[in-house]
Amino acid sequence: MRVAIAGGGLAGLACAKYLVDAGHTPIVLESRDVLGGLVAAWKDEDGDWYETGLHAFFGAYPNMLQLFKELGIEDRLQWKQHTLIFNQPEKPGTLSRFDVPDIPSPINVIVSILRNNDMLTWNQKIRFAIGLLPAIVRGQKYVEDMDRYSLLEWLRLQGVDEKVNTDIFIAASKALTFINPDEVSATIPLTALNRFLQERYGSKIAFLDGSPTERLCQPIVDHIIERGGQVKLNVPLKQIVLNPDGTVKHFLLRGLNGAPDEILTADLYVSAMPVDVMKVLMPQPWAEMEFFKKLDGLEGVPVINLHLWFDRKLTDVDHLLFSRSDLLSVYADMSNTCREYANPDKSMLELVLAPAKDWIDRSEEDIIAATMKELEKLFPQHFAAENPAKLLKSKVVKTPRSVYTASPGRQACRPTQATPIANFFLAGSYTLQRYLGSMEGAVLSGKLAAQEISKVQPAIADASAPDLQLAAS
Ligand SMILES: Cc1cc2nc3c(=O)[nH]c(=O)nc-3n(C[C@H](O)[C@H](O)[C@H](O)COP(=O)(O)OP(=O)(O)OC[C@H]3O[C@@H](n4cnc5c(N)ncnc54)[C@H](O)[C@@H]3O)c2cc1C
Numbered sequence: 001m002r003v004a005i006a007g008g009g010l011a012g013l014a015c016a017k018y019l020v021d022a023g024h025t026p027i028v029l030e031s032r033d034v035l036g037g038l039v040a041a042w043k044d045e046d047g048d049w050y051e052t053g054l055h056a057f058f059g060a061y062p063n064m065l066q067l068f069k070e071l072g073i074e075d076r077l078q079w080k081q082h083t084l085i086f087n088q089p090e091k092p093g094t095l096s097r098f099d100v101p102d103i104p105s106p107i108n109v110i111v112s113i114l115r116n117n118d119m120l121t122w123n124q125k126i127r128f129a130i131g132l133l134p135a136i137v138r139g140q141k142y143v144e145d146m147d148r149y150s151l152l153e154w155l156r157l158q159g160v161d162e163k164v165n166t167d168i169f170i171a172a173s174k175a176l177t178f179i180n181p182d183e184v185s186a187t188i189p190l191t192a193l194n195r196f197l198q199e200r201y202g203s204k205i206a207f208l209d210g211s212p213t214e215r216l217c218q219p220i221v222d223h224i225i226e227r228g229g230q231v232k233l234n235v236p237l238k239q240i241v242l243n244p245d246g247t248v249k250h251f252l253l254r255g256l257n258g259a260p261d262e263i264l265t266a267d268l269y270v271s272a273m274p275v276d277v278m279k280v281l282m283p284q285p286w287a288e289m290e291f292f293k294k295l296d297g298l299e300g301v302p303v304i305n306l307h308l309w310f311d312r313k314l315t316d317v318d319h320l321l322f323s324r325s326d327l328l329s330v331y332a333d334m335s336n337t338c339r340e341y342a343n344p345d346k347s348m349l350e351l352v353l354a355p356a357k358d359w360i361d362r363s364e365e366d367i368i369a370a371t372m373k374e375l376e377k378l379f380p381q382h383f384a385a386e387n388p389a390k391l392l393k394s395k396v397v398k399t400p401r402s403v404y405t406a407s408p409g410r411q412a413c414r415p416t417q418a419t420p421i422a423n424f425f426l427a428g429s430y431t432l433q434r435y436l437g438s439m440e441g442a443v444l445s446g447k448l449a450a451q452e453i454s455k456v457q458p459a460i461a462d463a464s465a466p467d468l469q470l471a472a473s
Contacts, residue, residue: 003453004029004251004266006237009037010439011427012272013220013231014067014446020227022454027229027266029253031236035221037274038402039212039439049211049341050307050395053402054332054350056320057208059201060192061440063447071219077206078339082108084203086171086322088118093380095321100204106136106197119168124161131158135190136197140434143194146186147411154186171322174329176436177406178303178354185408188436205320207332210340237273240283240424247423268453272427272446276300276401291420297413298430300401302360304353306371307334307397311390314347314379325374329354346392349375356398364396403437404430417449422456425449 001024005012008030016026034040041051057064057077068074082100096118100108113125120128135143146154151173155165165181172189173181181189196203208215221231238254238261251264271278275298286292318336323329331351335343351371353359359367372391376383383389404410414432417425427449429441 001025001267001453001456002027003268003270004264005270005272005427006031006251007037007270007272007274007428008032008035008217008231008233009272009274009428010039010217010442011429011431011446011449012037012270013217013224014443015270015272015427015449016224016229016231016446017067017070017220018447018450019453020224020229022450024453025228025230026224027264028224028231028272029235029237029251029264030231030233033233034213035217035231035233036213038399039216041211041213043211044393044395046393048307048309048348050397051211051305051350052397052399053303053305054320054330054334054352055208055212055439056330056332057206057439058195059204059206060195060199061435061438063444064440067220067443071223073215073219076209076215078209078337079204079206080319080337082201082204083112083319084205084322085317085319086119086167087324087378089324089377092377095317102200105200105202108200109197109203120161120164124163128160128164131155131160132193134158135194140191140194143187143190144411146190148408149186150408151181151184151186151189154190155181167324171324171329174354175322175352176438178301178329178352178356178402179405179407180355183355183405183407185406185410187411188406191434191436207320207334207337209338215340237271237281240269240271240281242283242285246285247421268423268425268456270425270427270449270453272449274300274401275404275428275430278426278428286421289420291415294413294415297410298404300399301403301405302356302398302400303402304356304359304367304399305397306349306351306353306367307395308349308351308368308371308375309392309394310347310349311392312347312382313345314349314382314389323351323374323378325377327353327370327374331378347389360398360400364394367396368394406436417445418452425452
């Protein structure tokens with residue numbers, strides 16, 4: 001079957017990949033001149049990459065890891081030591097580590113928490129562990145039910161010490177969702193914690209060895225094209241045109257630079273566009289349906305990704321760091337963590353600024369100035385010293401609407417990949433799947449959409465096409 005997919009982010013590309021594998025013919029239509037959506041990256045005038053977001057992969061990403069395997073590109077993931085590293089604002093320039101020993105889960109994570117004495121006292125650790133018990137014992141159903149509470153409310157209900165919130169959960173919440181624990185649904189960090197506690201290497205982090213556009217999206221595109229699918233750039237979906245019975249008649253594609261609009265007809269249609277765009281393009285008759293009305297409850301959250309190139313090496317840490325700063329979330333010295341960005345003499349810090357709602361409309365100069373002030377606390381030896389490190393150049397990438405805002409109650413608004421419209425499907429990390437708005441969630445959503453499509457009619461081109469398997473989770 002010919003399947004038209006609007007959106008060339010990871011969800012759209014994964015959907016197309018699994019459709020060609022099942023013998024279908026996907027046509028991916030991406031509005032921009034770059035693939036990847038929220039993982040898109042560009043080269044500047046010096047040939048240096050800059051990205052929409054600093055991206056970390058986790059051991060607990062079974063579908064993403066399976067995709068790497070299927071594409072034969074597993075060697076592009078640069079796995080780091082199994083540890084989580086936090087800055088300590090009260091002791092500027094120092095780090096605190098949760099080293100996870102190579103023993104079975106959940107003992108490995110528990111040992112890492114018990115061994116860390118920088119951030120929590122024994123009393124706080126014990127109360128934290130007791131608070132977590134229901135999530136561990138009662139499993140995912142309990143975790144889903146906690147969507148009615150913010151993380152902060154849930155921590156208070158469990159009697160967990162406020163210091164666990166300020167020391168650990170503010171950093172975790174900002175890193176996972178770009179919002180603070182008083183705004184984030186308890187379900188999100190509890191889901192992540194559950195995965196980390198259940199899988200031996202769940203919290204192990206990897207970086208890609210280069211830009212996601214070239215090193216991850218391109219091999220997916222090659223795979224799709226080699227098997228008869230198509231991936232087109234600069235083709236924005238303008239309108240979803242309906243038949244009288246409410247099913248999709250065709251996609252109307254906007255002609256760019258004076259070119260006329262075009263009609264694309266297919267057997268089935270997928271939106272892998274961000275939820276905010278899907279809401280704008282929602283055909284009027286669908287807007288009244290309960291299934292689509294729920295999307296009104298979802299909205300992309302603002303986030304800012306900064307790249308700062310310095311005249312010297314600021315650190316030799318080859319890992320993701322949780323800044324624990326009010327302004328920033330996670331950061332990494334990409335000159336250490338990423339093979340293609342490597343530089344033995346100069347640092348390139350990539351930093352996520354979140355929550356970004358008060359910053360998204362501010363000037364780049366303001367954003368960089370505020371970030372440089374934070375660096376004085378993160379690297380006092382280089383910025384508060386006599387001969388401070390010099391900023392050589394910078395790039396700021398603002399995303400006013402990124403992943404869906406994961407506030408309490410959002411789980412009920414996330415739509416399934418199959419819709420009430422027989423020939424229309426949804427993919428995207430905001431759709432209902434067991435992971436939050438993440439790369440893993442995007443890939444899984446694309447795979448689930450391809451599975452739903454394969455139910456409509458069995459694969460026709462290749463009788464030997466393998467069934468779609470969800471990675472063990
Ligand atoms: C700063 C930042 C840091 C992040 N860090 C991490 C991380 O460390 N780990 C992690 O797992 N995840 C991370 N994420 C989240 C992750 O990037 C996303 O969840 C995931 O990439 C979303 O993929 P998607 O395909 O669902 O949506 P998108 O990437 O938003 O893709 C949607 C696509 O649709 C296209 N489109 C829009 N309108 C149209 C139209 N009219 N016609 C055709 N196409 C259209 C867009 O251009 C885009 O390419 C981060 C995100 C950001 C922004």
